[in-house]
Amino acid sequence: MADMKQLARLIKELEDQLVVCMRCGMCQAVCPLYAETGREADVARGKLALLEGLVQEMFKDPKGVNERLMRCLLCGSCSANCPSGVKVLDIFIRARAILTGYMGLHPLKKAVFRGMLARPQFFDRLMEWASRLQGIFVKPVDDLLGASCGRLLTPLGERHIKALAAPPFHMRVKPGSTSPRAAGLRVAFFVGCLIDKVFPNVGEAVMRTMEHHGVGVFLPEDFACCGIPALSSGDAAAFDKLVHYNLQRFAAEPFDFLITACATCTSTIKKLWPLMAWKLSLEAQEQVSAIAAKTMDVSQFLVDKVGVRQADTKSGDQKVLLTYHDPCHLKKSLGVASQPRTLLQANSRYRFKEMIEADWCCGMGGSFNLQHYGISASIGKRKRDNIVQSECETVATSCPACMLQMTDMLSQAGDRVQVKHAIEIYAESLP
Ligand code: SF4
Ligand code: SF4
Numbered sequence: 001m002a003d004m005k006q007l008a009r010l011i012k013e014l015e016d017q018l019v020v021c022m023r024c025g026m027c028q029a030v031c032p033l034y035a036e037t038g039r040e041a042d043v044a045r046g047k048l049a050l051l052e053g054l055v056q057e058m059f060k061d062p063k064g065v066n067e068r069l070m071r072c073l074l075c076g077s078c079s080a081n082c083p084s085g086v087k088v089l090d091i092f093i094r095a096r097a098i099l100t101g102y103m104g105l106h107p108l109k110k111a112v113f114r115g116m117l118a119r120p121q122f123f124d125r126l127m128e129w130a131s132r133l134q135g136i137f138v139k140p141v142d143d144l145l146g147a148s149c150g151r152l153l154t155p156l157g158e159r160h161i162k163a164l165a166a167p168p169f170h171m172r173v174k175p176g177s178t179s180p181r182a183a184g185l186r187v188a189f190f191v192g193c194l195i196d197k198v199f200p201n202v203g204e205a206v207m208r209t210m211e212h213h214g215v216g217v218f219l220p221e222d223f224a225c226c227g228i229p230a231l232s233s234g235d236a237a238a239f240d241k242l243v244h245y246n247l248q249r250f251a252a253e254p255f256d257f258l259i260t261a262c263a264t265c266t267s268t269i270k271k272l273w274p275l276m277a278w279k280l281s282l283e284a285q286e287q288v289s290a291i292a293a294k295t296m297d298v299s300q301f302l303v304d305k306v307g308v309r310q311a312d313t314k315s316g317d318q319k320v321l322l323t324y325h326d327p328c329h330l331k332k333s334l335g336v337a338s339q340p341r342t343l344l345q346a347n348s349r350y351r352f353k354e355m356i357e358a359d360w361c362c363g364m365g366g367s368f369n370l371q372h373y374g375i376s377a378s379i380g381k382r383k384r385d386n387i388v389q390s391e392c393e394t395v396a397t398s399c400p401a402c403m404l405q406m407t408d409m410l411s412q413a414g415d416r417v418q419v420k421h422a423i424e425i426y427a428e429s430l431p
Contacts, residue, residue: 009278010098014051014091021048021086027078032361032379033071041068044078044088051095058102066099066234071372073328073365073379074232080332089333090275093231097276100234113230113238120224120245124170127197131164138163145419147411157373160411162198162404169200173207175221177253182214183306188255189217190246190269190295192262193225194400202400205427206261206298212430213306220249226268232366236276243273243280247287257305258295261423263330263399264366269295271333297330297398298423303339308426310345322350322425323392325383325406326359327399340398340422347429355390357382364405377409384409387417394418396425 027044028034034043041047050057050068057065072092079088105113116123138148141160148163150156169191180186187210195203210217224245230238250258260266270292277288302308324341331337337359345352363369363379383406387395395410395417397403407419 010094010101011054014054014094014098017087017091018048018052020084021045021082022084023049024083026081026083027088030077030081032075032077032363032382033073033375036375036378042071044082044086047072048086048088048091051091054095054098058099062099062103066096066103069095069099070233070368073361073363073368073376075328075361075365076332077328077361089271093272093275096232096234097236098234101236105233105235109233109235113233113235114241117225117230118238118241118245120222123225124168124222127164127168128166128171131166131168131197134163142411144416145407145411147407158412159373160408162407164197165200167200169196169203170223172200172204173219175219177218178211178216180214180216184214185256185305186216186218186254187301188250188253188258189219190226190250190258190260190262190265191219191223192260192265192400194404195261196223199400199403199421202261202421202424205421205423206259208427208430209298209302209423213302213308215306216255218250218253218255220252223249226262226265228264228268228272229366231268231272231276236279239276240279243276243288244284247284247291250291251287256294257301258291259298259301260295261298261398261421262401263297263327263334264401266295266297267329267333297334297336297339299340299343299398299426300336302426303342308343308346310342311348311429313348320350320394321353321390321392322394322396323353323355323387323390324358324422325355325362325387325395325397325402327397327402328359328361330398331359336398340396343422343426344396347425349429350394350425353390353392355386355392355395357386360386362402362405362409364401366401369405376405380405380409384413384415388413388415392417394420394425396420396422398422 031043076089137154141149147160149160227239227242273288274292277285362383363376369376403419410417
């Protein structure tokens with residue numbers, strides 16, 4: 001059970017924000033969940049109405065309220081299109097923390113978030129062992145997309161997944177700090193779990209790009225998760241522990257910007273670390289504000305701070321048709337959409353083509369995909385159809401979670417389309 005004072009404060013903040021919603025229903029048109037289910041309870045307006053009586057409902061039917069609240073991708077499409085500026089994601093995150101504080105955390109989630117994720121070195125060792133043993137449970141199924149599917153008796157269902165990388169990024173690249181050269185800037189690199197354990201090639205592309213541009217890089221030892229899996233399940237305690245851990249790691253060296261190649265990590269550090277920082281010491285709150293202000297997506301850093309520009313190409317030079325999917329956490333949460341496109345067009349080997357609905361959610365939604373795979377896959381299929389309709393051979397994005405979802409959808413459909421990160425495409429163009 002959470003501290004009652006903390007719960008009361010969260011409820012007060014929640015109520016202050018809830019009154020801003022004028023029930024116009026404009027969030028219906030942009031909610032990917034509502035587009036699939038047509039249920040008012042699934043759209044932001046329906047959930048906000050439910051939360052208005054949260055304190056009463058919490059005592060009557062906490063499980064029911066929690067289940068309805070967890071049916072959300074946290075994509076932020078509603079917030080980004082709300083004429084009243086309702087901070088829907090802040091409200092949902094606070095409400096989940098309130099409910100979990102009141103009901104307690106499910107034992108399985110407790111084991112995962114507090115027993116594993118919030119103990120980064122142990123989590124790393126565990127994942128290293130899992131990568132050695134995964135062949136018992138999964139088998140390769142798609143060479144082009146590098147996807148695997150479950151063998152008999154695995155809980156993966158029909159999913160096509162990316163296997164754990166061996167070795168992970170933290171065993172490929174030495175931690176430490178390099179000095180700024182031509183660019184006169186030093187960045188701290190926040191790697192994130194998925195890039196470390198599933199897409200180390202994306203992390204390597206970041207390192208190669210920084211080296212090419214003469215940007216100094218600080219890579220701390222034993223880096224950890226940004227905390228979003230725990231917080232989106234309402235586990236504020238594990239989230240706080242991870243924020244503390246990261247603050248200590250990134251306080252070790254000075255840097256100009258903190259970069260990530262994961263849209264979800266970027267928006268968590270910039271938006272959710274400050275949102276939940278009120279329980280921390282004043283010193284820690286100041287650290288959180290400072291680090292949030294310096295945090296940016298790697299494409300934003302390269303375009304806005306280093307000056308990367310589109311390649312000057314004659315038509316006909318470019319051979320591979322390429323499109324881009326906007327991760328919700330980058331475009332809708334942070335307003336970053338032009339920079340990744342500039343980065344992609346800096347590689348003259350590719351010809352860029354917009355797909356329709358490039359910023360429609362891919363349906364991943366982190367734990368939403370685990371709990372509601374059927375709906376997640378239906379939303380993902382719409383994304384897959386748009387990619388295929390673009391006739392592109394490669395789809396790029398800026399979030400490893402979106403890469404997982406698009407790989408799953410394209411691989412299951414047997415499509416011959418590669419999924420890459422924008423920084424990989426850019427790094428391919430470097431000498
Ligand atoms: S959340 Fe915004 S868009 Fe949705 S009903 Fe409320 S005011 Fe309208
Ligand atoms: S965050 Fe996304 S899925 Fe959740 S209510 Fe808003 S638009 Fe719908």
